[in-house]
Amino acid sequence: GAVVSQHPSWVICKSGTSVKIECRSLDFQATTMFWYRQFPKQSLMLMATSNEGSKATYEQGVEKDKFLINHASLTLSTLTVTSAHPEDSSFYICSATPRVRGGETQYFGPGTRLLVL
Amino acid sequence: QKEVEQNSGPLSVPEGAIASLNCTYSDRGSQSFFWYRQYSGKSPELIMFIYSNGDKEDGRFTAQLNKASQYVSLLIRDSQPSDSATYLCAVAWAGYALNFGKGTSLLVTP
Numbered sequence: 001g002a003v004v005s006q007h008p009s010w011v012i013c014k015s016g017t018s019v020k021i022e023c024r025s026l027d028f029q030a031t032t033m034f035w036y037r038q039f040p041k042q043s044l045m046l047m048a049t050s051n052e053g054s055k056a057t058y059e060q061g062v063e064k065d066k067f068l069i070n071h072a073s074l075t076l077s078t079l080t081v082t083s084a085h086p087e088d089s090s091f092y093i094c095s096a097t098p099r100v101r102g103g104e105t106q107y108f109g110p111g112t113r114l115l116v117l
Numbered sequence: 118q119k120e121v122e123q124n125s126g127p128l129s130v131p132e133g134a135i136a137s138l139n140c141t142y143s144d145r146g147s148q149s150f151f152w153y154r155q156y157s158g159k160s161p162e163l164i165m166f167i168y169s170n171g172d173k174e175d176g177r178f179t180a181q182l183n184k185a186s187q188y189v190s191l192l193i194r195d196s197q198p199s200d201s202a203t204y205l206c207a208v209a210w211a212g213y214a215l216n217f218g219k220g221t222s223l224l225v226t227p
Contacts, residue, residue, distance in 0.1 A: 032214070034214065043217070043219040043220055044161070044205070044217055046214075046217075049214055091158075093160045093161075095161075104149050104151075104209040104213065104214070104215060105149075105151065105163065105166060106151075106163075106207075106215055107163065108153075108160040108161045108162065108163075109160060110159070110160050111159070111160040
């Protein structure tokens, strides 16, 4: 149980294009979904927190107009990197928290590697 | 500011030994404590969580929590080379998002 999927697992795109990454909780409803970014040999960096049906909360320094998050249902959140540039190349990981009382456990998706040329 | 501190390592232990990973946190109101493992190039996976003071065992893993001293540790018995990874400590106050430490790199040598 508590499986989170991400699609795609790999993206290579040209600079200036937009990329959409999907995060799905497969066997549970997620109260909250989180988006992280991780550069090589660095720690996880929380980008934003999203709750179903409401606007995402972005961490300081993360441009909300560049990283668009939509949490349309209790099982799906999407991250769109708009006008991607080489510096946006990174490992993007989502996580989801089950909709249970007191649930803070985050289950992570397998991640999406983005390479912007 | 809620801080979660871990020694970055690397912590090197021989195969078969006990690996001890430590984590301290600053927020006394923290209620939930988690250990994740992250292999290089992969996303984190949950090892175990603990809520109450004391020890919690799951197979070769034991989590230890001491709220008075504000630390949580993870013991890995009979360490194997496949345990080599970065171990992330995460702390939450009830109902709130996890605060992650930067992780400790563990290397188990054959």
